[in-house]
Structure formats: C-alpha cells, structure tokens
Amino acid sequence: xxxxxxxxxxxxxxxxxxxxxxxxxxxxxxxxxxxxxxxxxxxxxxxxxxxxxxxxxxxxxxxxxxxxxxxxxxxxxxxxxxxxxxxxxxxxxxxxxxxxxxxxxxxxxxxxxxxxxxxxxxxxxxxxxxxxxxxxxxxxxxxxxxxxxxxxxxxxxxxxxxxxxxxxxxxxxxxxxxxxxxxxxxxxxxxxxxxxxxxxxxxxxxxxxxxxxxxxxxxxxxxxxxxxxxxxxxxxxxxxxxxxxxxxxxxxxxxxxxxxxxxxxxxxxxxxxxxxxxxxxxxxxxxxxxxxxxxxxxxxxxxxxxxxxxxxxxxxxxxxxxxxxxxxxxxxxxxxxxxxxxxxxxxxxxxxxxxxxxxxxxxxxxxxxxxxxxxxxxxxxxxxxxxxxxxxxxxxxxxxxxxxxxxxxxxxxxxxxxxxxxxxxxxxxxxxxxxxxxxxxxxxxxxxxxxxxxxxxxxxxxxxxxxxxxxxxxxxxxxxxxxxxxxxxxxxxxxxxxxxxxxxxxxxxxxxxxxxxxxxxxxxxxxxxxxxxx
Numbered sequence: 001x002x003x004x005x006x007x008x009x010x011x012x013x014x015x016x017x018x019x020x021x022x023x024x025x026x027x028x029x030x031x032x033x034x035x036x037x038x039x040x041x042x043x044x045x046x047x048x049x050x051x052x053x054x055x056x057x058x059x060x061x062x063x064x065x066x067x068x069x070x071x072x073x074x075x076x077x078x079x080x081x082x083x084x085x086x087x088x089x090x091x092x093x094x095x096x097x098x099x100x101x102x103x104x105x106x107x108x109x110x111x112x113x114x115x116x117x118x119x120x121x122x123x124x125x126x127x128x129x130x131x132x133x134x135x136x137x138x139x140x141x142x143x144x145x146x147x148x149x150x151x152x153x154x155x156x157x158x159x160x161x162x163x164x165x166x167x168x169x170x171x172x173x174x175x176x177x178x179x180x181x182x183x184x185x186x187x188x189x190x191x192x193x194x195x196x197x198x199x200x201x202x203x204x205x206x207x208x209x210x211x212x213x214x215x216x217x218x219x220x221x222x223x224x225x226x227x228x229x230x231x232x233x234x235x236x237x238x239x240x241x242x243x244x245x246x247x248x249x250x251x252x253x254x255x256x257x258x259x260x261x262x263x264x265x266x267x268x269x270x271x272x273x274x275x276x277x278x279x280x281x282x283x284x285x286x287x288x289x290x291x292x293x294x295x296x297x298x299x300x301x302x303x304x305x306x307x308x309x310x311x312x313x314x315x316x317x318x319x320x321x322x323x324x325x326x327x328x329x330x331x332x333x334x335x336x337x338x339x340x341x342x343x344x345x346x347x348x349x350x351x352x353x354x355x356x357x358x359x360x361x362x363x364x365x366x367x368x369x370x371x372x373x374x375x376x377x378x379x380x381x382x383x384x385x386x387x388x389x390x391x392x393x394x395x396x397x398x399x400x401x402x403x404x405x406x407x408x409x410x411x412x413x414x415x416x417x418x419x420x421x422x423x424x425x426x427x428x429x430x431x432x433x434x435x436x437x438x439x440x441x442x443x444x445x446x447x448x449x450x451x452x453x454x455x456x457x458x459x460x461x462x463x464x465x466x467x468x469x470x471x472x473x474x475x476x477x478x479x480x481x482x483x484x485x486x487x488x489x490x491x492x493x494x495x496x497x498x499x500x501x502x503x504x505x506x507x508x509x510x511x512x513x514x515x516x517x518x519x520x521x522x523x524x525x526x527x528x529x530x531x532x533x534x
Contacts, residue, residue: 001069002358003486004365008064015058016323023453024051024428040307042299045471046460047309051428052316052396053324053455059306062315065486066305074485075301081107081262085492086359091262092492094477095297097270098290098470107262119258119272126237126257126275127283130199131170138231141196146175147189148276149219150203151211152497153265154239155179156347157473160340161269161289162280164469167337167406175280178219181211186218195226200236201276205259207238207245210501216249239272264492266348267477285466292470300478310478313457317479318486320396320455321367330388331374333400334420337407337464341400342374345476351494352480358488368487374398378419389426389450397456399424400472404463420458427454 003009028034028050038050038059054062077084081091096105096112104111129135133142148158159177162169169175176193178186200219204212216236223235232250240246241260243253257272269277270293278286296310305311320326331342353369375383388395401420405413430452436445461468484491509515510528517525 002362002365002488003065003069006065006068008061008068012058012061012065012319012323015055015061019053019055019058023430024053024455025430025452027055028428040309040312042303042307042309043295043471044462044468045309045475047312047457048460049312049316049457051424051456051458052319053453054316054319058319059315062319063305065318066311066315066482069486069488071305071311071482071485075481078481079105079301081105081112085264085490087490087493087495090492092264092267093262094264094267094270097263098293098297098474100291100294112260112262115258115260122257123272123275123278123286124283126255127278127286130173130279131282135199136234137196137199138227138234139196141194143199144173144197145193146173146199146201146276146279147193147219148175148177148201148203149179149186149212149215150177150201150239150273151179151209152347153268154203154205154209154212154273156340156344157266157269158274158276160338160344161274161277161469161473163340164335164337164464165277165281165285165289165466167464168281168285168466170280170282173279175276177276178215179211181214183218186215190219190222195223195231195235198223198235201239201279202236202249202251203239203273203275205239205241205261205265207240207242207249210504220250237275239275266351267492269473281466288466289470292467292472293474294470295467296471296474296478300474310475311482313475313479314482314486316457317370317396317483320394321370324394324396324455325367326370326394326396327367328371328373328393328395330380330384330395330397331372331400332377332380332397332420332423333374334377334416335400335402335406335464336376338400339376341472342372342376346372348476349480351497352491353483353487353489354496355489359490360488364487364489366487368489369483370396377416381419381423385423388454392451395454397424397427397454399456399458400461401458402461402464406464424456424458426450426452427456428452430454 035048035050039046039048078092081093083089084092091107093105093107096116099105105113130143136142155177162175176189178189202216220232223231233252236251238246238251238256240256241258243256246256247253257275259268259271259273263271270290300308300310331345333341349372350369355368356364358364399420401417430450431448433445433449436448440448480491510517511531513532517528
C-alpha cells in the first residue's frame with residue numbers, strides 16, 4: 001500500500017505544520033512529564049525520544065500509519081517463511097538463526113531448524129578445538145591469530161561485534177579482519193601474523209566474490225611460501241555453500257560451515273558468518289549473543305506499537321525523513337567499543353532501504369532511508385558537532401549510552417556520560433541571544449547563539465555484553481524491516497550493489513591491457529589511459 005495516499009499521511013502533514021512554531025525547549029518547559037510520556041523501557045533498555053519533535057497527537061498518527069500499513073501481517077509473513085524477498089525469490093529468516101527450542105521454522109514446507117542446529121554444533125566443536133589448542137597448525141603450533149577474509153555483511157558484522165565485545169575476548173587469541181581489495185589491507189594485517197600460528201576464515205557464500213577471493217588467494221600464497229602447499233588444510237576454513245570451489249581452493253569440505261540463501265548478507269552475523277566472533281569471545285558468549293537477539297525478536301513480535309522499541313525507532317525515522325525533511329541521521333555511540341556500529345548500520349540501513357522503487361515495481365512517492373553517519377563518543381564532538389549545533393541543517397541524532405562501563409578506569413565513565421547527556425540537552429535547548437549576551441560581550445554574543453530544536457533520541461544500555469549487543473543488533477534489524485513495510489520496499493535485495501560489480505568485471509580486462517577502450521565514455525576511457533600511462 002502507498003501510505004502517502006492514506007488520510008493519516010495528510011493529517012500528519014498538518015500536524016507537522018501546526019507543531020513547527022513550538023520548539024522542543026518550549027515543550028519541555030510546558031510539560032514536566034514529557035520524559036515519562038515519550039520514553040520506552042524494556043528488558044533493561046531505555047529509549048528516550050522525548051527530545052524528538054513529536055506530540056501525543058503526532059505519535060498517535062504514526063501509530064495509525066503502522067496499522068494502515070498492516071505491519072503485523074507483514075511480520076507474520078516473514079515468520080512463516082513466505083517469499084518476502086520477491087525480486088530474488090527468497091524467504092527472509094535470519095530470526096531462525098537465533099531461534100531456541102524445537103518448534104519448526106519452515107521454508108518451502110521444510111523445517112530449517114535441524115540444519116541451523118547442526119551448524120551451531122559444528123561451530124561450537126570448532127571453537128572448542130581452537131580454544132583448547134587441539135586444532136594446531138601444520139608445524140604443531142597452536143592458533144593465536146584468526147584472520148577473517150570477507151566483505152560487506154561477511155566482514156562488517158563480525159568485525160563490529162568482536163570490537164564491541166573486546167572485554168569478553170578469549171585470552172591469547174587475536175581476531176583480525178580483511179575486506180578491502182586494496183592490497184594494503186591484507187599486507188598490513190599479515191605483517192602482524194606468524195604463518196605457523198595463523199588460521200584464515202574465508203567467508204563467501206558463493207566462494208566467487210572478487211574482493212574476498214583475491215584476498216584469499218594472496219593469503220594462501222603467503223602461507224604456502226612459508227609452510228608449503230600441504231599446510232593449507234590446517235590453516236584455512238570456509239564459510240560457504242559452494243563446497244566444490246572450497247575443495248579446489250585446498251580446504252577440506254568438512255571444514256566448511258554452511259549458511260543459506262534465506263540469510264541475507266547484512267543479516268548474517270547470527271549464522272556461521274559469526275564464526276570469527278564466536279572464536280573471539282567463546283561459544284558460550286556467542287550463545288548469549290543469540291539469546292539477546294531472540295529476546296528482542298519476542299518483544300518485536302508481541303509488544304503493542306506504543307511500547308515497541310523497533311517500531312518506535314522506525315516511526316520516528318519516517319517522521320523525520322518524510323514530514324520534517326531530514327536527509328541524514330547521526331549515530332553517536334558514547335562507547336569506544338561501539339566505534340564500528342555506525343559503519344555497520346550504514347550497510348544494514350542504507351543497503352536495505354536506500355531504494356526508490358517499491359515492492360509493486362512503482363516509484364515510491366516519499367523519501368526513504370536517510371544517510372547514516374557518525375562517530376564514537378567525544379571524538380565526534382571535536383569533529384562534526386559544530387555543524388550539528390550551528391550549521392543550520394536539520395540533523396536528527398541518535399545517542400547510545402552504556403550505564404556501566406565495560407572497561408573500568410576511575411574518572412572516565414562519569415565524564416563520558418556527562419558529555420553524552422549534555423550534547424542531547426544542548427541540541428534540544430539551544431542558547432538564545434539574550435543568554436549569550438548575559439555571558440559574553442555584545443560583539444561575541446551572536447557567535448554563541450545556538451538555534452537548538454535539533455531532534456534526538458537516547459538509547460541507554462545497562463551494560464555492554466553479548467546479550468545486550470544481541471538485543472541492540474536485532475533492534476536495528478527489526479527497525480529496518482518495519483521501515484521497509486511502511487515505505488513498501490523490499491529491504492532484502494541490493495541491485496545497486498550488483499550493478500557496480502558488473503561494470504567492474506567489464507572494465508578489468510581493459511585496465512589489464514587485454515581489451516581496447518572502445519565503447520567507453522570519454523571520462524572512463526581517460527582515467528584508464530592515465531593508469532596505463534598511455
């Protein structure tokens with residue numbers, strides 16, 4: 001359904017116009033209960049959206065949009081294994097990867113849970129082999145370095161999560177990640193490794209992804225040069241479904257970990273793609289991570305929209321993008337451990353919903369996914385916060401704070417939280433000319449005026465551990481799903497990514513000098529000629 005033609009959409013436009021003259025500062029001054037009215041608590045999480053430009057009437061209208069789009073029915077279609085990724089003919093069941101118990105989850109009438117449990121058991125066995133030093137390299141040395149080679153969802157998810165859970169990592173084992181096709185990424189990583197103590201995890205569903213397979217081939221050559229051809233079997237494992245290609249590479253298919261086409265890449269952290277995370281933090285902690293995601297699933301499926309965390313985040317994003325005109329969202333985790341979360345969510349959100357054609361094949365008639373960007377903690381304050389405060393652009397901000405630190409150093413965490421809360425207050429409150437004049441000279445006062453009225457939410461985690469990280473990632477996954485349902489998008493294909501790959505394959509032989517530049521536009525031809533020094 002095209003929600004822009006629904007009467008509630010027009011009503012929300014009128015509410016946006018009516019509410020515009022009243023600032024957030026004025027709303028807080030007039031309503032001492034605003035925080036209680038516009039915040040949601042669940043399972044240790046607190047979402048404060050009282051600093052968003054919303055009213056009770058606006059939230060009621062957004063909840064009506066949820067009902068008009070019939071999001072609950074779309075949720076049930078996902079859970080039932082329907083082919084909701086219609087352009088690729090696939091179900092979307094990453095929720096099955098963290099499902100517990102023996103209730104079936106079916107795709108095409110077949111219960112997928114036995115296979116899911118089988119892969120998890122194999123992952124647990126392998127983690128135990130590495131951690132107990134029963135799996136050793138070709139020279140008999142234990143494995144002390146794991147290098148994950150993947151790209152996109154096969155890299156961003158496990159890398160982000162491994163850094164987020166650094167406080168829970170297994171001693172004596174370091175997990176590294178290589179994704180970029182630029183040789184500098186692999187070369188600098190290998191410089192930290194001893195071939196005799198290094199295991200490579202090659203993560204590619206098809207085992208044909210160009211970036212991943214080039215890096216894998218170079219890593220293989222590095223290892224063979226040091227230890228010989230026979231060493232490959234003890235120093236490489238695969239996460240893939242193409243067992244023939246895995247075997248041709250020299251990896252025993254018994255050491256390949258399967259996942260399925262109903263698992264989208266950017267939703268795959270819960271699958272065997274999470275093997276490097278499980279190796280980094282131990283399988284018991286990986287199970288706690290799955291439990292956190294599973295708990296968020298249960299909340300999303302059952303909670304009413306008014307108390308539903310993913311739905312609330314999604315509706316606020318729709319409000320800011322489609323009714324207030326915001327084109328970006330700043331994601332600001334006040335946790336160094338979550339430093340990579342903005343990058344991870346860039347893929348999850350922009351690759352999923354950065355689209356202009358709906359599920360009906362027609363152009364969408366409203367704005368969809370905003371640009372997601374951000375930085376951890378006080379680093380961002382010394383970079384781009386100036387523009388957010390005084391640059392004149394509407395930039396909704398999403399703060400993430402952690403009540404208890406994962407690394408305890410006296411004097412640090414309280415200051416970090418103070419900065420987090422102060423920034424959201426400053427963005428809401430601003431500073432008037434009269435206030436600036438009261439604290440400085442008349443000449444400087446105009447420079448110290450802050451417009452304020454900049455909307456933000458703050459999500460507080462009780463602590464950062466495997467369970468709460470699982471909650472957090474599943475929260476954003478369900479937010480993406482909800483927005484796709486509201487905007488009538490297929491959030492699970494990525495044809496824009498595929499097009500660039502097609503063009504790169506066409507240009508490669510030309511850059512290598514094996515084909516002529518005939519038929520290229522003048523810019524592309526000129527750039528290639530400059531590289532070939534013609």
